[in-house]
Each structure stands twice: as C-alpha cells, then as structure tokens.
Amino acid sequence: MVAAPLLDSSSGCAWTHMRRSRSDTWDPSYGGGRAYPRMDPDILSSATDPRLRARMPLPRPAPGTTRWWVIGVLGCVSAVVVIVWWGIVSTTGSVRPEVTGYRVESASEVLVKYDLHRPEGVAVRCRVSALDSSKARVGTVEDAVPAAGPTSLRREVRVRTSVRAVTGVVDSCTRVPTTP
The missing domain is CATH 2.60.40 (Immunoglobulin-like)
Incomplete structure (x- = not known):
C-alpha cells in the first residue's frame, strides 16, 4: 500500500485553485493571465487619508466584559509575580x-x-x-x-x-x- 502525499499550500494546490477560479481580484489585463490583486484607488486612499483613519476607532471590548478583562490582567500579573518569586526562592542559598x-x-x-x-x-x-x-x-x-x-x-x-x-x-x- 502506498500512501498519497499530503497537500498543503506550498504544494501548489491552493495556487491552482486560485488560477482556476475567477475571483474578485482577477484582472486578465495583467500580462500572461496571472492573478494579481487589483489596485483600487479608493482602497489605497482610505489607508493614507487621515480623515478616514480618524473616523475608524479601535474596536472596544463588548459591553459587560470589562470585569473579565480586569480579572484576566490581574491573573496574568499575579502569575508572573509568583513565577519570579519561585525562581528567586529556589535559587537563593542553593549549592x-x-x-x-x-x-x-x-x-x-x-x-x-x-x-x-x-x-x-x-x-x-x-x-x-x-x-x-x-x-x-x-x-x-x-x-x-x-x-x-x-x-x-x-x-x-x-x-x-x-x-x-x-x-x-x-x-x-x-x-x-x-x-x-
């Protein structure tokens, strides 16, 4: 019995699929029929225009989850403190x-x-x-x-x-x- 090789994105399977499916980014005007992302001027200007960036605030945690964020941060800080304390105690005075x-x-x-x-x-x-x-x-x-x-x-x-x-x-x- 011979096992078939595993396919991943490095094997070319994903690229073959992209070439066969005419996606939103497909533009045959780029030589040789290759698929390249379309450079839309509206998309590019939104990344560089400071007025548009100012209108998009950072996402905030969902309402009612602040308590869990505080508990998580305090838990992480206390875990780091315990690990540092254990490291110092276990090596101080050792042979x-x-x-x-x-x-x-x-x-x-x-x-x-x-x-x-x-x-x-x-x-x-x-x-x-x-x-x-x-x-x-x-x-x-x-x-x-x-x-x-x-x-x-x-x-x-x-x-x-x-x-x-x-x-x-x-x-x-x-x-x-x-x-x-």
Whole structure:
C-alpha cells in the first residue's frame, strides 16, 4: 500500500485553485493571465487619508466584559509575580557545582576540576564520578568541603577507575547538616 502525499499550500494546490477560479481580484489585463490583486484607488486612499483613519476607532471590548478583562490582567500579573518569586526562592542559598574541566590521567584515573558555589558557612559533600564511553559509572569519590572558606571555590578531585574513563562529572552536591 502506498500512501498519497499530503497537500498543503506550498504544494501548489491552493495556487491552482486560485488560477482556476475567477475571483474578485482577477484582472486578465495583467500580462500572461496571472492573478494579481487589483489596485483600487479608493482602497489605497482610505489607508493614507487621515480623515478616514480618524473616523475608524479601535474596536472596544463588548459591553459587560470589562470585569473579565480586569480579572484576566490581574491573573496574568499575579502569575508572573509568583513565577519570579519561585525562581528567586529556589535559587537563593542553593549549592551549585559547575564542572570546569577533566583530564584522563591514565587508564585507572581521572582528574575532575569543578567550581562550587555555596552559601557562607555551609559544609558540602559532593559526589564526583568518572564515566566510560557507554556512560556507565566506573569510579566514584565523595569530596567533603568544610564550612570554613569562601562561598565560591575551585576543587580538583582525582577519581580512581576500574576501566578507562572518557569523562568526569559531579553527580550531586548536598549540604552537610551541622550539629549545634
């Protein structure tokens, strides 16, 4: 069974229809029997005449719908406010690692470099892994970062691997709970 191709306006179907139907815009005086829009002087002058433009006011909402327009605008504004608030709250004070590089040292070791951004005075534990060509984890190390120190710091971690790795990643970084 062979499927027929789908026809759309780019296939020429619509143009063929326009050529066969003698529409209001048809004017055979334009060479070759092609269909072109008729340039009516009255139509052109209405677009450029300021007196005619001034007589055509913008359409207004239907009577009785003002309340729904106000509710819709307030709903949209409140949704934007909630989205911005959620974005700020969810990223403020978070722990974010960024892998800046890795180097395969040998068939059994990978050096992973990453930047860690954290709030001041927060101890962090990061899990750094090495992956092989099929993205299987072939080595993992826990990197404990003490609470003392700057909020943004660069770390270098060596990961021992069971087979040759092709990349190094930071799987996760979590806050270490402090005991009072």
